[in-house]
Amino acid sequence: xxxxxxxxxxxLEGAIVTIELALFSLLLAVLLGxxxxxxxxxxxxxxxxxxxxxxxxxxxxxDLVMMLLFYYGGQVLVNTLSDYLYYEYDLDIFFQFDPFIxxxxxxGLIFGAYMTETFRGAFLAVDIGQIEAAKAYxxxxxxTFRRVMIPQMLRHALPGIxxxxxxxxxxTALASIIGLTDMVRVAEEAAKAERSxxxxxxxxxxVYLALTAGSELFxxxxxxxxxxxVVHGD
Amino acid sequence: MPDFLADWLNQNDIFTxxxxxxxxxxxxxTVQLVFLSLLLGMAIAIPLAIMxxxxxxxxxxxxxxxxxxxRGTPLLIQLYIIYYGIAQIEGxxxxxxxxxxxxxxxxxxxxxxxxxxxxTTEIIRGAxxATPNGEIEAAKAYxxxxxxRxxxxVLPSAARRAVQAYSNEVIxxxxxxxxxxxxxxVDLTGAARNIYSRFYAPFDAFIGVAVLYMIxxxxxxYVFRRLERHLLRHQRPLSH
Numbered sequence: 001x002x003x004x005x006x007x008x009x010x011x012l013e014g015a016i017v018t019i020e021l022a023l024f025s026l027l028l029a030v031l032l033g034x035x036x037x038x039x040x041x042x043x044x045x046x047x048x049x050x051x052x053x054x055x056x057x058x059x060x061x062x063d064l065v066m067m068l069l070f071y072y073g074g075q076v077l078v079n080t081l082s083d084y085l086y087y088e089y090d091l092d093i094f095f096q097f098d099p100f101i102x103x104x105x106x107x108g109l110i111f112g113a114y115m116t117e118t119f120r121g122a123f124l125a126v127d128i129g130q131i132e133a134a135k136a137y138x139x140x141x142x143x144t145f146r147r148v149m150i151p152q153m154l155r156h157a158l159p160g161i162x163x164x165x166x167x168x169x170x171x172t173a174l175a176s177i178i179g180l181t182d183m184v185r186v187a188e189e190a191a192k193a194e195r196s197x198x199x200x201x202x203x204x205x206x207v208y209l210a211l212t213a214g215s216e217l218f219x220x221x222x223x224x225x226x227x228x229x230v231v232h233g234d
Numbered sequence: 235m236p237d238f239l240a241d242w243l244n245q246n247d248i249f250t251x252x253x254x255x256x257x258x259x260x261x262x263x264t265v266q267l268v269f270l271s272l273l274l275g276m277a278i279a280i281p282l283a284i285m286x287x288x289x290x291x292x293x294x295x296x297x298x299x300x301x302x303x304x305r306g307t308p309l310l311i312q313l314y315i316i317y318y319g320i321a322q323i324e325g326x327x328x329x330x331x332x333x334x335x336x337x338x339x340x341x342x343x344x345x346x347x348x349x350x351x352x353x354t355t356e357i358i359r360g361a362x363x364a365t366p367n368g369e370i371e372a373a374k375a376y377x378x379x380x381x382x383r384x385x386x387x388v389l390p391s392a393a394r395r396a397v398q399a400y401s402n403e404v405i406x407x408x409x410x411x412x413x414x415x416x417x418x419x420v421d422l423t424g425a426a427r428n429i430y431s432r433f434y435a436p437f438d439a440f441i442g443v444a445v446l447y448m449i450x451x452x453x454x455x456y457v458f459r460r461l462e463r464h465l466l467r468h469q470r471p472l473s474h
Contacts, residue, residue, distance in 0.1 A: 060448030062409035065423055065440055072436035173308035177416055188314060197318035205307040205315070212306050 007190040007200065014183030015207055021103050021172045021182060026165060028108025033115025038145070040120050051116060058113035063106065064174050071102040071178040103175035111168050118160030122153040155226040162219035166212050173208075183207060249438070253429050260425030261446065263339075267421060268411050271343055272404060275350035282351065283358035284384065297355065304352035309410050312349055317341040317417045338417045346414075350407050357399045361392035394465045401458035405451055412447075422446060 039047035074097040085091040134144040176185035187200040286297040320335045373383040415424035426443035
């Protein structure tokens with residue numbers, strides 16, 4: 001067994017923090033992606049403009065800069081807000097804007113922009129006849145969206161979601177910079193204390209490889225299930 | 235100049251000549267780091283991509299392993315391994331390499347180069363594999379040797395197919411270079427972090443630097459769009 005000089009358990013805890021961060025970010029990203037893609041396809045000028053501004057802004061700014069902005073700026077905003085609430089309404093509300101929240105917000109917001117593009121393409125790939133049929137059945141817009149569009153677009157979106165997830169997982173490593181004790185942070189501290197970087201960083205690198213390889217298999221399985229009714233020519 | 239803008243510029247301590255110079259130094263470092271790593275990465279990636287398309291597993295296998303490892307792990311980990319790891323190599327501190335790698339710039343350059351080379355290898359490989367068979371057949375019919383075919387037909391044709399994916403990689407690299415600030419390099423992000431901790435003004439420091447990155451990104455997008463139009467001009471519809 002690997003001799004991790006007693007850092008094994010804390011590295012494992014760090015790995016769990018990494019996975020939690022990645023999953024929460026994925027959830028936020030998927031929600032933002034659905035909202036963004038529906039806005040882009042809504043035809044409403046204001047919504048299209050807002051969604052386009054969102055995806056353009058995100059693509060122009062490095063993830064680390066955004067994370068630093070959210071982490072340091074978020075706390076200032078929370079402080080201002082809680083001061084205001086205290087003096088104006090005598091409400092004593094305060095919460096610490098911790099690295100985990102900043103990490104989820106940043107990674108979720110960034111990948112929400114990529115998911116927007118993925119979902120937009122997937123929505124466009126749904127056969128127009130399906131939507132016409134839903135209209136003919138008297139479905140409301142929401143009903144069409146939930147019952148017809150979403151189930152059929154997921155099949156087209158799945159490869160894109162998979163790619164985004166792989167990149168997202170690696171991006172979560174940045175949260176260690178703002179002080180989240182994920183596995184990168186634990187490895188960094190251990191490597192400094194023990195003066196042996198290879199012993200800690202290489203196992204962590206392999207955990208990332210294992211996570212991406214494992215999720216690749218899972219996505220392949222999902223893809224197979226989602227495409228079960230599709231006849232492929234061979 | 236509108237009054238509010240003049241007032242704001244007169245009263246602020248943050249956007250002064252000194253901080254502007256600091257940002258400028260950071261900008262120069264970022265551009266150097268990104269430009270050099272892209273250049274070196276490309277120089278490594280072209281031969282590797284050709285090797286990766288070889289039929290023999292003994293040639294393509296090691297390249298596959300290299301790209302798999304570097305694309306499957308976070309750049310931050312690669313940077314840490316190289317930055318902290320180099321000092322651990324036995325005896326390096328007695329060789330001239332130590333005068334180079336003692337500066338954080340060079341370990342970061344090495345990490346970025348290896349990372350972008352891995353992604354670029356896969357981009358070029360995809361483009362090489364997609365070469366229409368007819369082009370290769372025609373080159374063979376002209377009696378071109380393998381090397382001449384590669385140089386005159388396959389690589390130029392692949393470059394056209396690769397340019398779009400490569401522009402994404404360049405922008406990704408610009409954004410990824412922000413992590414250089416973690417190993418004490420004062421690049422754009424490093425400058426912003428210094429200014430943040432000097433004035434405790436997160437919004438001014440980080441939004442300012444975000445705008446600078448955005449300008450750099452849009453310049454790159456524009457340059458690549460021009461390049462793409464230039465490379466693909468023979469495919470443009472006649473009506474335009």
